[in-house]
Amino acid sequence: MCTLAPQMEFFQTCRRPLPCGHPCGGIPSENSCAPCLVEGCQPHYGDGCCPVCADPWASNAVIQLDCGHIFHHACIKQMLQNRWHGSRITFGFMTCPLCKSSISHPDLYEIMSQLIHLYDQIKSKALTRLQHDGLFNSSDVTDPSGKYFQDPTGFAMDRYAYYMCSKCQQPYFGGEGRCQESVVEVDPSDLVCPQCSDTTKNKICSIHGAEYVLYKCRYCCSPALFHCFGTTHFCDPCHSNYTTVHNKPASSLPKCPAGPCGKQLPGSVCPLGMDHPPTGEEFVIGCAMCINTHSF
Incomplete structure (x- = not known):
């Protein structure tokens, strides 16, 4: 049985008589009543239970989504309020659990409009980054046999991970x-955007803001190419060996000048040519956009 059931918000049912004579089990605010779910009256609506919580239809008010599938109103509303699972923002919860169509119903308009706004925000950010990385016309999008053929939005939303800042x-x-798939969940308090991070301080670009700040690799004196787990920046070699460098205590990391993968470089001149905090x-x-403007 679904874990949603014990915490569900219960809604009064409509109770208006249906053409079959049974009272409506939908929510009172609907202009048109939900189909009758009394066993034997409408046998084509499942096995008499909500597909989400597996409790009988009569245990709570029901709602028929625009796709035609019926659920307990409380189950769908709580699913939307709980939003995504884990640290990375994903939007699979905004689809019907049975047919994966976008959830749509007048009573859910307020909560869905907020979620759609969030989706549009991340979609815009992801497409801009896809263009910045020179991948807008990559084979992933142009190959007819590819998963994301003529779908740069789907490709960008899958390729890039976005997180919710714990502060703003x-x-x-x-x-x-791909990096998110190989790491345990992050403490939500560690998820802080560049705008709210003490690390950026006065280095936020006056043109592009904090969205495209370029970081140093946390583990050596190289520019970072990867941002993983929502918290950590790596150069390419350190990223390829992140299980080695990421698990090292700070005391065992090389001091500046530090080479990739925990290598101590000779001399005293930093390859970046600038002062910076200790490795780790x-x-x-x-700003990556200002430094790499030619990449557009």
């Missing part, structure tokens, strides 16, 4: 989606 409650870029801490170099 706004979404921010947190790395490639996050540091902002500047």
Whole structure:
């Protein structure tokens, strides 16, 4: 049985008589009543239970989504309020549990409009980043046999991971989606966007803001190419060996000048040509958009 049931908000049912004579089990605010769900009256509506919580229809008010599928109103509303699972923002919860069509119903308009606004925010950010990375016309989008053929939005939303800042409650870029799949969940308090991070301080670009700040690799003196877990920046070699460098205690990391993968470089000149905090801490170099404008 679904874990939603014990915490569900219960709604009064409509109770208006249906053409079959049974009282309506839908929510009172609907202009048109939900179909009759009394066993034997409408046998084509499942096995007499809500597909989400597996409780009988009569245990709570029901709602028929625009796609035609019926659920307990409380189950669908709580699913939308709980939003995504884990740290990374995803939007699968906004689809019908049975047919995966976008959830739509007049009574859910207020909560869905807020979620759609969040989706549009992240979609815009992801497409801009896809263009910045020169992947807008990559084979993933142009190959007819590919998963994302002529779907740059789907490709961008899958490729890039976004997280909710624990301070300002706004979404921010947190790395490639593939990195999120190989790490345990992050403490929500550690998810902080560049705008709210003490690391950026006065280095936020006056033109592009904090969205495209370029970081130093946390583990060596190289520019970071990867942002993973919503918290950590890596250069390419350190990213490829992140299980080694990420698990090292700060005391065992090389001091500046530090090479990739925990290598101590000879001499005293930093390859970045700038002062920065000790290896193991996050540091902002500047604005990636301004530094790499030619990449557009």
